[in-house]
Amino acid sequence: MEKWFIKNTKPENIDYEKFNLNKILYKVLVNRDIKTEDEIERYLNPSLEDLNTSLLLPDLIKASNLIMKNIEQNNKIRIVGDYDVDGVMSTYILYNGLLRLNANIDFDIPNRITDGYGINKTIINRAKEDNINLIITCDNGIAAFDAISYAKENNIDIIVTDHHEVVRNELKEEVLPLADAIINPKRDNSKYPFKEICGGVVAYKLIDYLYKINGINEDELYNFLLPYAAIATVCDVMPLINENRIIVSNGLRYLNNTSDIGLSALIKSAMLEDKKIDVYHLGFVLGPTINSSGRLEDASIAIDLLLEKDENKALEKAKYLRGLNVERQVLTDDGYNKIDKQIEINNLMSKQKVLIVYDDDLNESVVGIIAGRIKEKYNRPTIVLTYSNGILKGSGRSIDVYNMFEKVSEHKNLLESFGGHAMACGLSLKKENLEEFINLINKDADLTEEDLIKKVYMDLGLSLSNTDLNLAKQLEKFEPYGTANPNAVFGTKNLKVIRFSVFGKNKNVIKMILTDGMTSREILLFESIDDFILKLSKEYPINEINNMINNLNSNIFLDIVYTPSINSFRGNQNLELKIKNYRVSEGARC
Structure with missing residues (x-):
């Protein structure tokens, strides 16, 4: 069961036309809490100059001083990351960033099965055996009280870089591990204005400051590390607003022109080398491929790929990861079906x-x-x-x-x-x-x-005549889309199905032409034909549904919630409406 709502955020009285926006486009922005002229300017032009200064993070200077001291003394430094995408990206950012500063650096990413999540006593013992002087965690450590105390007992310094929630006692008071420095925007004493950054961005901010005090040009940071912070942000499902939107928007720009051998191999293995990489590719293609190593084997495989300097070897490693991802998909599908069946039984x-x-x-x-x-x-x-x-x-x-x-x-x-x-x-x-x-x-x-009850929210109710190719092109200005900055979603009622077809190996891509009597539009629905028929059969007789499927005369009417998109094929651009939700029109119900 679903309930549908049109968002009703109150707009400001401003001249939105000066930004080449019409009433529909401005309403979409208002629904994302972008109302004032300054907010619109920053939203439409996400600039790296508007990033928050790293100095606002707690313990940043203390951590940086400790790192520089260990670099100057050529002490051994070890990064302890995590096995998910954010952890892998954080590890890569810290490793490459500190290597650029001539640090004596290595990394140890916990194995999901044998080590479990985050830094622990086993990892500390490995560091002790290797004569490590300083450990820097990334994407973990804020709750590792025992492990960090154990490290200090063994004369190993610890810097925690993390973004997870801090631990609190019964009185809701913050409780922190006894690390030498803890960089986490969610600490009570944090002056950092935007709390919702991922572990990769926390690591990026630390390297950003270290580069500045060592006179390294920020272009290096943008070219070689910003894309990884963008991948981490998307794959850790951070809200794509404020600073995150700046990082992802600009990170994608650098990513699409990357010279990194490992990352290029990953893109090539996914057959994306001729495509413009966007948030979808990060979240649903490249990210899961990176994640598969930590899920099924060891996340160090992904790090080794990203650090590889030989193109042929990098491509071999990337293809291996793609194979792991296929295996992961099978395990996921089988497991999902078992759990779903258990819920039903x-x-x-x-x-x-x-x-x-x-x-x-x-x-x-x-x-x-x-x-x-x-x-x-x-x-x-x-x-x-x-x-x-x-x-x-x-x-x-x-x-x-x-x-x-x-x-x-x-x-x-x-x-x-x-x-x-x-x-x-x-x-x-x-x-x-x-x-x-x-x-x-x-x-x-x-x-x-x-x-x-599932709530379905749309930006506006529109007539089909308002959903044209120009609207879809204008909406591209609002990218990158993602959590907290979703695609624009519109709704239209009482549309008749006048043409029907099914595609896909599993018959899970439905293409229809719908009309309101004056305007017709091509729509796409990603759902199995069996599920679609089952839903319709609750409101329509099966002979009416069969007529629709066979493109005979039928009277099936749908209300749809959708996103306008552009289908580019052989140089031609066509409008498609991608359905997010649908229901049988009220007047057509049996």
């Missing part, structure tokens, strides 16, 4: 407002992806767990009205480990605590039936 939708599902045979590397897909299907907070090395391990994904980090934190006494943020978490617990955990989480969920 056990009637969990009627028993749990927060879906907590466990299966012994899932690969722990894909439980987060599965949780995300289940959340999207049912619009419920979801935690998926599996059994690994004597303990249950899992990941959660949430909806806007449920702060998963806060709610699960209330019961962390039942957990062996826990971390995350409002929309996602990772956790582990003993099997004997699972039932109590499920009961308590659902008892305290405070989710109403209204909360669990």
